[in-house]
């Protein structure tokens with residue numbers, strides 16, 4: 001089926017279609033794309049907002065938890081009235097009001113090894129908006145197996161990191177982080193930190209779909225807001241990586 005854009009869609013996305021290399025063709029690619037946002041927390045909320053605003057045709061938002069009062073400094077799709085409600089559902093409700101031209105599916109479930117393949121099926125890009133390493137490595141393994149690109153971000157306080165994993169093109173998350181870091185149940189976060197990284201995740205995601213060549217594949221962006229320091233580190237594939245090495 002050929003994807004077309006209505007006059008209202010052309011008007012809505014007018015400014016981004018002016019970006020060099022985007023045009024109507026790029027917007028049609030976005031409309032036919034499916035993006036899975038893993039987590040509706042500090043990263044997932046702003047990421048979903050900008051993905052929806054940009055016109056990604058199918059958006060899946062996955063989170064098992066309900067909004068709590070101390071989430072509200074950063075999880076901006078959770079408002080006071082949503083405390084006690086499932087995050088993915090409350091988020092999807094608002095996103096539908098923002099953009100009724102796209103399909104938004106909230107899922108209330110825990111991401112596990114036995115459901116991950118079904119969750120990422122036919123995804124154009126997966127957004128890692130998780131807050132724990134165990135789930136991140138489940139996403140990493142499945143995305144490598146299914147050859148689906150994913151955009152990783154992780155934050156702590158005013159610090160954050162970002163990279164884009166394109167299977168067979170660069171290192172996977174396990175190449176970069178061979179030893180699973182210690183999980184911290186409650187860590188400091190300023191809302192602006194995940195907001196900043198989430199919008200960069202969206203930029204990488206949209207570029208991958210529209211077809212921009214240069215992404216953060218093979219590179220890790222590190223930012224420390226405390227000192228306003230940006231750093232780009234080259235990251236390489238490890239030949240002995242148990243996840244992505246061949247044979």
Ligand SMILES: [Zn+2]
Pocket residue numbers: 171172173174175176237238241242243244245
């Ligand atoms: Zn690897």
